[in-house]
Amino acid sequence: MGLREVVIHAWSWLNYKPVYSGTHHADAPGMPNRRAFPEANAMWVPEEDQKRLAAYKLLAAYDQNQAFELAEAAGDHHAREKREFGDPSMFIETVMSHVLGREQTITVHGAETDSEQPTPEEAMAARVQEQLREWADDEQLPMRIQQCERKSVSLGDGVYRLAWDPGRMRPTLRVHDPGFYFPVLPEDGDAGDYPTRVHFAWELPADPRRGTKARLRRITYELDWIRPATASGVDTKGRAVRAPLPAPEPDPDQPAAEVPPPLTPGDLYYPATGAIARQYPWNDTPSYVTCYLTDATWIIEDIKGTPDVDSLPLDGAVFATRGDGEVLDHLDLLIDFVPVVHVPNTVPPAEEHWGQSSLAKVLQVFDELASSDTDSAKASATTGSPMIGLWGKAAGSSMDVHDVTPGLMVKLGEGGGMIALDTSKNLAELRNHIGDLADRAAKIARLPAVALGTLDPSQAPSGYAMDVSLGPLDSLIASMRLARDHKYALMLKFVQRLYVAGQHPDWSGITPMPAKVAFGSYKPTDKQGVLTLVTEGVDGGVLSLETGLKMLMEAGFPIDDAAEEIDRIQSRQFDKARMLADATGDTQLVGDFLGVKVTEPDPAPAPQLPAAPGDQNPAQPAQDPAAQGTGGNTA
Template identity: 65%
Template structure:
């Protein structure tokens, strides 16, 4: 009786076709993926970690090295010419666009309006602070690092922290293979978990007399507890211990943190954060611990490592990182999936997932082409009827072969086979581009002399538009969340520049990713602004998206207004206020000249004598008729 083979369908089942990845009952091949088979790795994460390593091997032209572990040394003869890496770089460039810009809605009104309101001023201030922080923190480089992981592996992770020495929030890119969110059976994978681990193994270091270890950094949202301080356990380990005071009756009671309040109805502790109006009962705890592998004898995983064998790290400020209260009500970790996850799923999908089998065929065809090119460049020759049977022949330019009367020399031409193989390679490359929705123009492989018209080019980019649209949709709210966390960390760190700031819905806007008709867009913008159907702010953004060298909307708008003398004249006629006109032009209003002194004419030297007669009685005046 034969047993039916179990079919595994999960977020990583697109790799099931590889025996190296999916062994008996879906367990990855342990020799190829020893990291995934570590005792502390949960079973549900084994296939994910193995998939990450497999994808990284394709990206680094090392897939043959993994295949050698199962298929033998012959697998190392496969040619890998970097096609997966090229696809990853092309998709990454299109997802991020030419540039990335932090924007806060309403910030343009600070310079566009004649009398800006408080909301516009706040938005402009936060936008300036965030852009300055991004420059100091090298945010574009961090985005490149994380996004490349997301495109190639399917997931990217940011970890944020407040650095007291630098007096700013820091952001780092973390390999998703170290990321272990704890998602319960009843939790929605699409929601952010309440507990997150970053865990990895440290190899043995004999020079420093260090054994093989496991390091785990944990963030956890939990109810606010009493204040703690650095202490020492009974066995001499650094830990955090609760602070207590004598209540006057000989009883020790816990001490509340600064600003914390005890809720008499629930018995819990609440705290008001700078970004919340309502009290919160949650805070984020940080733990940084290390275990020796030799001490872990039981059945433990990343979420159940015993505290009794943990060695806790100490921060630069001397605080022991054992459930350290970070004084924030969120976990400063942002997971970026490459694609929109399926319902109730947490993980994204690699851009290489659907085309990995095509890349395998490409590698096989490239290997066959290399072998065929060797026989084409140095052809095989058959010689018969040799005069001296012991003679040895070497095929080279100017060689002379002595043949008998019936001698014959035949060359085997393999160029036709090589031609067919090369055409097959082109067909496979086109198939990979079609499946991944990357047209030739997006890969840069199209001949410029054969480029279609602008309309035809735009239609050919339709699949790319849907691809990038879905990938940017998966990222949009993640970067909004990251910038929200950055603002909250600066408020929690009480940075003076952020005093009184309200958290704004900032966004990281990706630039254009496809060629545009600059002349046509410039004409549209000019007509729209002149006709009054679009604003100058919208027009400038359209020009930026088209690739015009404009760095900032507000600065460009100020430069334009500073030369708009005709508009200033109309403004003066409408308002009659020179101060508003000068503000519009970005200049100082001229001082008002003093009005000239009014000089009255001198009094007459011949005063009029009133003789008392009524002028109307003069006969010369008549009685009101014509003289």
Template identity: 60%
Template sequence: MGLKSLVIDAWSWLNYKPIFSDQTLGVPHRRAFPEAYASWVPDTDVRRLSTYKVLAAYDNNQVGELAELRDGPAARERREFGDPSMFIDTLVAHVMGREQHIVVPGADQTDTGNETEAAAAERIQELLREWAEDELLPMRMLQCERKAVGLGDGVYLLFWDPDKQRPRLRTYDPGFYFPVLPEDGDGADFPERVHLAWELPEDKARGLKPRLRRITYEMDWIRPATASGVDREGRPVRAPVMTEATDDTPPVPVIGQGDTLDEASGAVYRQYPWNDRPTYRTCYLTDATWELGDLTGPIDIDSLPTDKARFATNGTGEVLDHLDLMLDFIPVLHTPNTVPPAEEHWGQSSLAKALQAFDELASTDTDSARASATTGLPMVAISGANIDPKQQYGVGPGTMFKLGENGKLTTIDTSPALRELREHGHDLADRAANVVRLPAVSLGTMDPSKVPSGYALELSLGPLDSLISGMRLARAHKDTLLLRFVQRLFLAGQHPDWEGITPLPAKLVRGPYTPTDKGAVLEQVTTAYKAKVISLETAIRMLVEAGWPIEDAAKEIEQIQARSFEDARLLADALGNVDEVAEFLGRQAPEEQAAPTPILPVLPNREGGQGSENALTQGQQGSGGNE
């Protein structure tokens, strides 16, 4: 009967676009999304890759260019003034916060009972902050967040750089990310195999045909040691290392250095420095390239023929063909923009539910542009004149028309229509902001003088607060994993500064995103600290989150305590220990403590005057004798 199929999935909010969803098949237009229909792309990823292209077109003001492939040249007249891009930039700024801080719990505590743990936490916090500064972490986060907010997903890749002696951080477009998700598990689980793949164009100057590059990270059982070599065709490959054969024993695989063979099960295990117990699994890296002409038959990104692959080689000469990374995790982090639904893996773009409003806004802008042409150059009707059909008439300064006895000029005023179109555009912009949950004050379109009070301003930011809370919740676990992976890579790379260090949980704290009244926060902190309901460490942390220019909380606390002489006096009265008081002030106690000379009070003599010390002594003696 030709019934229309109803497709409901993570990207069905784009089904209203004819170019994205065919009326009967529910598949994207092949001419508009040819890269999504490549032979190596799995069928389950076609709609996802097409969605990324549509969203990227909105971000770059190219929706009309994309629609032209189906609707013809008339679609290129669409006016796009960057409203989606402005929404993305605003949301990225809010979810990032004004600043980002790496915090290791316990590093800023000065009165802890275990000084060793506090020193270890402070040391790890210092090393992580140095790494973040060297690796330009805020910039990498900004790159990933713009992908996540605009497309719905962002991807981080961590790897050890032996030349720079630190973990490197890269961001990838989610269109290059192809995880192998479990069929019977939760889509939110960490995948056991991840592919990063993209096509390389033809390079005629170097004689290279179109190619496909795939980088694969896979968790698998620990195998015997391998070494770089070449096959019969001269391709670089890895081969197992074997022992020398003797007359009595055949060659057997060599167990890698640091690995142990379990005689009972025959499996190989190793002890990683960050784990309490040994593990039997490790992460393997494969970096290979295929010519697209060799990819024939029923294949996809997860089943490419290895006999056609050309494996890459890293800077140390190791062939990247199942290279053992000596890690028990895959150093690829997928960051969704929103909390994925149950049993789902992918996030959702912040523009998803407002795309139709953006389409209507673009149509209104297009109509406004056409109406402004007639407003600036009005239409004129001439009556009662001898009009020569071969002559063209134009309206401009100094133009003269010869009219008859009842002749007249009639102008058509289109400015009211233009005014209505502009007001309609403002309504659509407000509707889009409401759908995305971006109040006018966050977009900077509200006049501050029209805000009745600070409480009213805070209420207007309620939708934005819930939005950013949900977006940061989706990123909290991945931010923690990022810092955990960095610590493990430092240990795996055997960096001398990390020798003997045990990794600790670290947090990536994002700063405030709304206007903060620093004076009000200072008053709250001062009142609470004087009332002894919060510690000095908590007070400093609250000031840092409010945007006060405090670079290092621990050093700030030390500087405050170094001038807290009244607190030092109370500490001396309570403990009577000069060394602890000196440590509190950050100073060194004197080696010898001389007792102060007592000053005795001068008592009046019997004659009413003030006597000397001898008179006082005699008076005391006389009093004692009489007694």
């Protein structure tokens, strides 16, 4: 009966697009259109990645208001009449801004402590946090995050690549288009596991002016067993390659089987198994694996057969050379991890690796919006310049009027008349339909009007009602941040390990610790309402000052350091200081509360009372009357 097989996969939500699903007669069934997506149909692209690359290009076209060009390539001759007013781009920017929040902060658990004598763990956490924040400033981390997150939100996936830069003495962070990212996923395992081999590959076009042919470049990271040490050299073809070092001089008394191969300093050789182990600073036990880096380039016309990106023959490749002279041909990076972080936009389904674009569920609505905008533009043209019909002969002339201009007067003869075509009602209906489609898209994407910024402030409900309306957005952002939390924690772990492996002096004695990137609040806040709530809560004794300051910081008040702000507040609370003194009688405690040094007054001298007449001054000894020479007689 010619039934068509229905296949559901990570990008099957695009099957409704003829340009994507391969319905053109010249394309293979179910494969992307070759005219629209020549990159996805390149010889070296694996078949399982062709739909993914085509989906990326189609989504990027919607983001750049160029979807009509791909439709035209698929045979739609009226595609250039379509109006694209940037609705997909607006949705992408809105979702990205809410996912990232107002700010992004690197935090290490235990670093924020008010203790005057922090524990060694707290001191180490504070030191790691300070060093990571300095690295973030040097690498412009907020900008890098925005670059990656825009690709993640719009395309469904974003990719970071880390590398140690000996010149800058710090790890460098770069963002890559996911279309260049080709992980080798296990066929018999969970595709959500971390891949042990990753390729970045792209084509370099030919340049006739420089005499260069079309080339293919591939950068590969691979985890493999530790091998004997190598050095930069040249093969018989004159290519720069890595060659094994000469074996060390054997000990005459040592059996040949126990003679170790050339080793990297610090490696351990086990003759019984032939394995080589290495003790990394961040591991408790030796490891037998390391990460190798290869940067190779091929001339495309020289590639024989149909190898994919993972099976390109290395005998015809030209290897790149790093700035320090090291040839990037299986160069041992002296780390036991692949310094690549893939950031999916959504939590991938079970046993899947890829995320889903935020445009996926609303793409058909955007197509309807583009069609309605096109119809609205045509209707507005006939409304502003309506079609007019005239009948009857102009008086005294046989002139036929075809163009009506302002100020033109036509005098018609007997029985003449005029009628204008009124399309304003159709235009109004089209505009209402466009509004309905926009609301439908926002509802499907879980973006309420207050989040899109389309809510009229004069008609805004109460703060509680606005908070309830943000419920769908809360669940959306919570799920998207869940997909990112582990990825950014992994990136900061890699940064710390690269610093330790690079032996940076400022990281001497530092133990890598778990760190995370905390995203700020995304909700619109009533600052006056939050300030009133905090004031009443702190004064009423139901909120601590620390909790109140945290609420103010989340509301967007310019408070940089909560502990310093508390000291400032308390240094001016003289009434509370007086109450503390009356309650405790401890002036030292009052001084600590105000943040000042209280000087104790000197004790008052004992009072000297004047002696009454006839009283003996107790401070002076009694006198013998005979010693006064008066014989005891008084005057």
